[in-house]
């Protein structure tokens with residue numbers, strides 16, 4: 137099945153030979169200065185030619201990836217003058233765009249708040265990045281830990297760029313978020329006495345990663361989905377929001393929807409709207425493969441930006457250090473950090489443990505890129521290049537059976553191609569993983585546009601310029617619930633005026649005036665992987 | 670030259686590279702997927718697929734994003750297989766046998782054919798977890814069904830009309846909420862936060878000049 141090249145086999149032997157020594161090592165962590173130089177030289181976020189400055193809109197002059205600029209400064213999918221807004225197909229209090237973890241949490245809380253709430257989602261509910269999270273969710277709930285310690289890790293890990301008040305909310309509401317999930321029936325890994333089994337993730341100073349094996353996100357997502365359905369909250373699936381609607385007071389008041397299959401246009405009127413559309417991996421920035429789900433195309437940023445919402449840190453992406461580099465069928469898929477947390481070492485082609493495996497993600501990714509480029513210590517694969525992640529070490533350190541117990545999804549993913557990760561190491565290379573930036577919000581979850589709330593990966597500012605593992609599942613719960621609550625409360629005082637799409641027309645005009653001629657339409661909705669002859 | 674194979678997508682033949690997954694082969698053939706594609710990595714269950722290899726009567730099932738094409742593979746996707754999900758209030762149900770009887774009585778009509786287990790693309794012992802559910806052993810049912818991606822292939826093969834993934838979903842929620850041991854340290858911490866025990870500590874930290882926070886971060890002690 138998986139056919140190794142001779143180079144790969146030779147190199148694998150070196151890793152095996154070095155294992156007995158490597159397992160005893162604890163490579164030193166890099167100093168702050170070393171990390172700084174490494175990032176500036178090797179991290180994709182610092183590649184000048186891959187970015188451009190926006191010419192129009194609320195972030196005019198700011199730097200964003202070329203691919204993002206192309207969809208932000210593109211044409212709408214509809215002609216704003218021709219859409220009939222006079223007979224909305226849906227009329228609700230709170231409209232939630234996106235059926236992932238943030239959207240589902242928001243829906244449950246908006247429902248608790250007595251609002252008439254509806255979810256529209258592009259694919260099925262749960263076809264989302266949330267479903268794919270393997271590693272876990274952070275919360276400082278152990279006696280040797282505290283929300284302050286969590287704050288320090290998150291704020292420092294994000295290079296001191298996060299909005300402090302958002303981090304404050306994230307860490308102080310974390311234990312309650314875990315409790316809320318547990319009370320909904322989410323099965324966390326626990327010791328027989330009920331103590332949560334918690335581990336390290338890259339950049340954590342305390343073991344505060346809670347997990348449900350390596351199906352953490354799936355377990356959370358399927359439970360939230362079940363709860364949304366139990367409450368009878370309407371979910372309109374295979375339907376994308378393609379534009380926000382405003383009223384004559386300039387507040388957001390609904391969305392233009394597109395049935396993904398029949399292409400029918402529908403109008404949803406709402407008192408408040410929550411964007412929960414997730415990330416951007418399928419934009420394939422800089423040509424990177426991605427770990428993200430099929431619909432991660434930054435739609436929320438496009439919708440929000442045209443309506444006047446400001447973005448924060450749209451130039452920072454997270455490249456997960458360990459994407460699968462081999463076999464071809466798994467290319468770009470995530471190899472969870474839970475492989476490194478119990479001790480699997482990163483080895484170069486010569487079997488050398490070239491770094492501490494628990495550095496933060498950006499540092500680890502840059503370090504792997506350095507190993508595979510300038511240092512020439514990468515292992516060549518049919519798709520590219522990679523380094524070894526020595527998975528058999530987990531069994532040595534944790535005892536036989538640890539892999540099957542703690543990371544069954546990983547075991548299964550590689551077993552499909554006849555690779556037994558208990559016995560053989562695997563090849564990894566960074567993969568596009570997470571949108572650190574997004575729409576700027578205040579602690580109530582609202583953007584700078586009236587009645588437009590945002591939650592989840594579409595938000596910018598919670599994680600500064602780099603997110604730690606386990607803080608995103610946390611943020612979608614904390615800020616998803618927060619947005620749901622506040623959007624429901626706000627809806628009580630809103631009377632919607634006359635609906636219009638004037639902002640879309642105005643944006644088109646701004647593009648023209650800036651001399652931008654684009655043949656692209658956005659939001660992108662889905663990537664196109666068809667073979668074009 | 671790439672090694673090519675013939676596959677039949679909903680009956681129509683296409684030639685595709687043998688290294689592709691079924692999902693990528695469908696795209697290679699020129700289709701833009703909307704249904705039947707979610708996570709693209711074996712977690713969401715959107716891409717349930719059945720197939721036959723020419724000459725072999727056995728109907729096989731798989732996830733299209735996780736399975737390589739083979740020569741003479743006849744492929745049909747099953748996106749959106751109709752599972753029955755019953756509505757309940759998690760706060761009001763109790764983890765006893767009567768709840769399954771009430772919500773999913775069809776599980777007691779299981780004839781033991783084991784077609785569900787044979788079809789499961791995750792390799793789960795589906796019939797066994799249904800047996801646990803019948804007996805009200807929700808902890809075991811939860812454990813046995815944990816890796817379920819709810820693709821619905823098992824249900825498509827079931828002569829008794831059981832919606833296995835939904836039965837397992839209920840069992841896991843019952844287990845997670847009512848049966849698994851409670852986490853005292855979690856309850857304590859939530860209470861401490863409510864009482865404002867950490868407010869001062871964090872506000873103090875937030876108020877420090879950047880250089881001081883950086884110093885604290887760079888020299889923080891890391892739990893072994």
Ligand SMILES: Cc1cc2nc3c(=O)[nH]c(=O)nc-3n(C[C@H](O)[C@H](O)[C@H](O)COP(=O)(O)OP(=O)(O)OC[C@H]3O[C@@H](n4cnc5c(N)ncnc54)[C@H](O)[C@@H]3O)c2cc1C
Pocket residue numbers: 233234235236237238239256257258259260261262263264265266267268269270271272273274352353375376377378412413414415427428429431432433435436470569570591592593594605606607608609610612659661
């Ligand atoms: C492989 C993987 C592993 C991860 N592991 C971890 C981990 O261990 N710990 C952690 O904390 N985080 C992890 N993350 C990150 C985390 O899972 C995500 O950041 C988080 O789940 C995002 O949640 P969300 O609700 O914001 O977005 P999503 O869950 O992606 O949901 C967004 C939803 O919006 C829909 N949508 C998009 N555009 C539109 C539109 N125009 N109209 C209508 N609907 C739309 C999508 O289809 C989708 O259903 C991981 C991510 C990935 C991809």
Ligand code: FES
Pocket residue numbers: 705706707708709710711712713714715716732733734735818
């Ligand atoms: S697309 Fe999600 S399991 Fe195949």
